[in-house]
Amino acid sequence: MPELAEVEVVRQDLEKILSHQPKLLKVELMRADLREPMPAAEIQKFVGLKIERVERRAKYLLLWTEKGALLSHLGMTGTWREAPPEDRRLHDHIYLHFEGGLRLAFRDPRRFGVFGVVYDVRTHKSLRHLGPEPLSGEFTGESLWRSLRGKSIALKAAVMDQKIVVGVGNIYANEALFAAKIKPQKKSSALTREQAKALVSQIKKILKKAIREGGSSISDFAHASGDSGKFQNSFQVYDRAGEKCRVCKAPIKSAVLGGRSTYWCPRCQK
DNA sequence: CTCCTATCCTGCGAGC
DNA sequence: TGCTCGCAGGATAGGA
Numbered sequence: 001m002p003e004l005a006e007v008e009v010v011r012q013d014l015e016k017i018l019s020h021q022p023k024l025l026k027v028e029l030m031r032a033d034l035r036e037p038m039p040a041a042e043i044q045k046f047v048g049l050k051i052e053r054v055e056r057r058a059k060y061l062l063l064w065t066e067k068g069a070l071l072s073h074l075g076m077t078g079t080w081r082e083a084p085p086e087d088r089r090l091h092d093h094i095y096l097h098f099e100g101g102l103r104l105a106f107r108d109p110r111r112f113g114v115f116g117v118v119y120d121v122r123t124h125k126s127l128r129h130l131g132p133e134p135l136s137g138e139f140t141g142e143s144l145w146r147s148l149r150g151k152s153i154a155l156k157a158a159v160m161d162q163k164i165v166v167g168v169g170n171i172y173a174n175e176a177l178f179a180a181k182i183k184p185q186k187k188s189s190a191l192t193r194e195q196a197k198a199l200v201s202q203i204k205k206i207l208k209k210a211i212r213e214g215g216s217s218i219s220d221f222a223h224a225s226g227d228s229g230k231f232q233n234s235f236q237v238y239d240r241a242g243e244k245c246r247v248c249k250a251p252i253k254s255a256v257l258g259g260r261s262t263y264w265c266p267r268c269q270k
Numbered sequence: 271c272t273c274c275t276a277t278c279c280t281g282c283g284a285g286c
Numbered sequence: 287t288g289c290t291c292g293c294a295g296g297a298t299a300g301g302a
Binding site for chain 2: 034036075077091150154258
Binding site: 002003006035059073074075076077110112113114126160162169170171216218221261 | 293294296
């Protein structure tokens with residue numbers, strides 16, 4: 001579930017929890033790998049360092065110390081929570097112990113998450129190819145239009161391509177295309193400058209609203225506090241196949257596009 | 271280049 | 287009720 005909005009909400013939670021810059025005292029890795037092997041020896045080098053700030057890049061979280069950062073990706077079902085010492089749950093894979101008794105737990109049933117280390121964002125293999133942040137000034141109608149020029153790939157697949165723009169996953173791609181009134185199947189190169197501008201503006205608007213509402217909680221997603229998000233109540237098309245469009249009452253259509261469930265209103269979206 | 275499939279996993283809801 | 291099946295927020299690799 002975690003797309004940019006959800007990861008940003010977790011970042012804000014962790015930043016608050018870690019705002020006193022506690023020293024990391026112990027890292028417990030309950031298994032050797034998640035989606036990929038965890039570099040245990042590298043990770044252990046962070047013991048004794050203070051967490052100075054929590055950054056988000058795309059859907060990755062970076063816990064920065066003076067020497068580098070611990071890197072976390074939530075995959076599909078990953079959650080971080082503040083957990084008292086006796087709180088150990090099924091599918092907890094990582095415990096971070098800090099001074100003062102603070103303990104963070106990473107739970108990820110499907111193990112699509114990632115945990116590792118970063119020393120340089122510009123050269124790290126998972127970070128170096130990432131496109132612009134959707135909420136940054138770097139991502140504009142003009143920049144999107146330029147990066148889609150000459151591409152025949154479906155627009156929704158392009159929006160979910162992390163080289164074009166990061167952090168927009170399946171839910172928000174569907175929702176943003178609906179809000180911009182553009183069909184997901186539209187050929188990327190056929191997008192007019194005007195439409196690119198509308199799409200970018202809707203992506204920003206929807207992501208900001210989703211962050212304000214604490215993200216979308218469908219099944220697993222939760223804040224570090226255990227709270228749920230509320231944005232799932234605002235879905236216009238996602239997971240609404242056959243239901244009436246909230247704008248024009250036409251039944252919402254669905255199909256698989258680029259291997260992902262895609263939803264749109266056949267009347268509102270051109 | 272584009273698109274499609276498979277893969278990494280567990281859990282859940284639908285349908286029989 | 288209990289079983290199997292298909293699908294789920296992500297990211298990548300490989301092949302047609």
